[in-house]
Each structure stands twice: as structure tokens, then as C-alpha cells.
Amino acid sequence: xxxxxxxxxxxxxxxxxxxxxxxxxxxxxxxxxxxxxxxxxxxxxxxxxxxxxxxxxxxxxxxxxxxxxxxxxxxxxxxxxxxxxxxxxxxxxxxxxxxxxxxxxxx
Amino acid sequence: xxxxxxxxxxxxxxxxxxxxxxxxxxxxxxxxxxxxxxxxxxxxxxxxxxxxxxxxxxxxxxxxxxxxxxxxxxxxxxxxxxxxxxxxxxxxxxxxxxxxxxxxxxxxxxxxxxxxxxxxx
Numbered sequence: 001x002x003x004x005x006x007x008x009x010x011x012x013x014x015x016x017x018x019x020x021x022x023x024x025x026x027x028x029x030x031x032x033x034x035x036x037x038x039x040x041x042x043x044x045x046x047x048x049x050x051x052x053x054x055x056x057x058x059x060x061x062x063x064x065x066x067x068x069x070x071x072x073x074x075x076x077x078x079x080x081x082x083x084x085x086x087x088x089x090x091x092x093x094x095x096x097x098x099x100x101x102x103x104x105x106x107x
Numbered sequence: 108x109x110x111x112x113x114x115x116x117x118x119x120x121x122x123x124x125x126x127x128x129x130x131x132x133x134x135x136x137x138x139x140x141x142x143x144x145x146x147x148x149x150x151x152x153x154x155x156x157x158x159x160x161x162x163x164x165x166x167x168x169x170x171x172x173x174x175x176x177x178x179x180x181x182x183x184x185x186x187x188x189x190x191x192x193x194x195x196x197x198x199x200x201x202x203x204x205x206x207x208x209x210x211x212x213x214x215x216x217x218x219x220x221x222x223x224x225x226x227x228x
Contacts, residue, residue, distance in 0.1 A: 034214035
């Protein structure tokens, strides 16, 4: 199975900050990576797929980059509604696997 | 508008079989490229993919749970059913079903609200 290592596991940031979260795959997955946002008690929400394609309706302050084994989610200007936990997921091959999550907290 | 909703027992005893139903609307599981998957999340922990069924009845399972899982679909009822045998307290989690539409191997673009299942005697 492809292992996805996500870092950091948590971070503290202020509104307006630029935030970067990374995922590293244990083997190459081309661009078959998605990013999700999850708020407490809610289901995950798809933000980005194909490593860098913004899902419809997602604010443009979210962006994704990378291919192969190294990927990044960037929030350019953190808003209050962005405090949540973020997960990456590879869909290059079965079994589908998720990163361990990054909790973005208010500083 | 695509929606999915999970249903099933909130409490099961160890060794029992769990049956969860995902009832969806806004799409057909007979349409080429469509899939419905199950993902779970233990309290305070990360997401874990369990199983996925496609429009052509292709089925995929997590290798670590494959012996315990069965996924089926009822296209006429717009439902996908997941059964998990021999439940254990470590299977306590919120179980989600989710839609994918990019043929095989795609992201999950729409998720159900989830259903919490507790395994306890």
C-alpha cells in the first residue's frame, strides 16, 4: 500500500497568514492526489483534486501543487472559516490511502 | 444535486455483523464512471478507506479488512450496502459513504453526513 505522510500534524496560525501543508507519498502517484477539509462533527469536503485543480465553489485562496511524491496545500490568506483539519488522499492505486491529517488552529 | 445518507445501527456488540446502508439521490449507479465508497474515522483519528463499488459492479476492498467486508449495490433503490463481520471495539468509528465520478480511481467529491457506530457489549 502507498503510505502518505502528512506534515505538520498540527499548526497554529493567525487570520491573514499564509499556511502550507505537505504530503509525501511512499512511491510516485503522478498527480492523483486530493485534499479535503474537515470541520468538527462534519464530513470531509473536497477542496482540490488532481493535485492542483480547485473543486467548484472552493475559494481561490486554496491552491495545490506537486506531482510524483511531494505535494503541497497552500492557503494564501487564512480566514476564520479555514480553521479545520485537512487531509490528503492518493487515488493512484488501491488501496486508497489518506494522510494522517493536519489540524489548523487559531494562534 | 447529489446527496448521500448513511443509515444503520448506532450500537453493535462484539462479534456481531454490522450492516450499513447508503441511500443516495442525484445520480445513478448505473451511469458509466460512477462509484460509491465507504470511509471510516475512529474518534479523534484519521480517515480510513474501506471499500468501493462501481457502476459496472467492480468492487474494491481495503486489504486489511477484505475478509470482513462485503459491498453491494441496489441500483433500483439507489442504495449501497456495506456489511462488516466480527465487529470489535476498535471498529468504533463514524462511517461515511461518498460519491466518485471519474471512472476508476478518483477523489470523493460528495460525502454523506456520516453515521457513528459504537461497538460495545
